């Protein structure tokens with residue numbers, strides 16, 4: 001369902017549910033609002049369980065200040081009002097106490113958005129507002145002062161974050177992206193020093209996907225294609241729920257025929273993706289009216305180079321990406337499962353998937369089914385979609401265990417002799 005056609009109260013409930021279920025706020029912390037075309041402000045109620053909100057619980061604050069609804073509006077209504085007054089272009093506000101951003105608010109610093117390519121583009125310049133008591137006009141004034149500088153995202157000292165957008169999904173995306181940067185920044189520090197991207201490197205990411213694909217109108221949709229679309233959506237939703245994908249980051253594709261595959265669309269909310277949203281790419285043409293993921297060319301090259309590969313997944317999960325951001329070596333010989341699924345994990349430099357996708361396609365294989373692109377993503381392939389998904393899950397799990405193992409002692413790897421025994425037992429030679 002498209003946010004544009006959802007009632008503001010429904011949008012707020014859906015979004016707060018997402019934020020709460022992903023533990024990006026507590027039941028008492030955080031509030032959301034939407035300003036509609038009549039100037040009404042729809043806002044979350046005060047002191048009501050965020051885990052069980054329904055649209056009828058959302059408060060309506062009319063332009064003349066009268067309030068309608070079962071409950072009192074959020075105690076932070078003053079700052080929401082001031083945000084809309086200060087910046088008439090803002091139509092939605094997300095305020096939350098997410099763990100990694102609150103950690104940054106405690107040290108009164110802004111997370112680095114240059115550690116991954118698209119975060120700066122999504123969040124823009126991030127401001128920081130001095131501490132004030134919650135619910136006060138003073139707090140609103142400090143946030144408004146930052147927004148006047150043109151920023152849409154403000155860290156609140158010793159409190160949380162406010163993100164604003166031209167609709168609620170836009171504000172949510174900025175919030176989710178900045179929380180991700182904060183989490184990546186913190187996780188990276190557990191294993192090394194983060195390497196931020198340069199302006200030129202970030203600019204390179206904008207080049208991605210500029211390769212034009214002509215459009216075609218599919219004559220028919222086979223049963224095989226319908227099956228792929230349905231199963232892929234199930235796995236995309238699972239990847240989102242397990243934090244392997246974010247709302248707009250993460251791509252799956254599966255081979256349909258010799259030179260055709262089904263792929264995730266660009267920029268569409270992964271949480272709400274439906275089979276008809278996926279895009280067929282056929283002999284270098286894309287399905288009419290749809291925009292495939294920006295990595296479509298890479299997927300095409302992988303399928304062309306490897307007739308035995310039938311599925312590709314590209315994702316940005318936190319723990320493995322921290323290895324790419326800090327350029328830290330990672331070895332899959334931790335537990336047999338990790339070695340069997342990941343084999344020889346190859347790390348490639350940032351941007352190679354954009355400038356030389358053929359190099360990535362050549363390097364990936366059954367013996368190296370997982371490639372880590374520095375500061376960018378993990379690419380996993382398989383003979384089936386579930387196999388590629390499993391490789392993605394295992395590599396993120398492995399990175400997690402190495403980070404945590406390293407915090408409590410020295411990690412002992414499986415020896416070369418033991419690896420040979422695994423190779424033999426599982427036919428991996």
Ligand SMILES: [Zn+2]
Pocket residue numbers: 029030095096097134159160
């Ligand atoms: Zn708060």
